[in-house]
Amino acid sequence: MACLTTKELGAITDALVGEQLKINKAAYYANEVSDPQLKAEFEREKQLHEAHFSRLYALL
Numbered sequence: 217m218a219c220l221t222t223k224e225l226g227a228i229t230d231a232l233v234g235e236q237l238k239i240n241k242a243a244y245y246a247n248e249v250s251d252p253q254l255k256a257e258f259e260r261e262k263q264l265h266e267a268h269f270s271r272l273y274a275l276l
């Protein structure tokens with residue numbers, strides 16, 4: 217693993233927080249909507265942001 221600077225760690229941490237918020241919002245909306253197409257779209261968005269989160273977390 218490469219050594220990360222404090223600034224880089226801060227940027228990754230901020231990005232992780234942002235991705236977690238997006239995951240939570242997508243999950244919330246997927247549970248709230250009744251339209252199956254909208255539910256599927258929110259689930260897809262949730263999975264996309266989970267993948268982003270995992271890639272960012274792997275940098276730490």
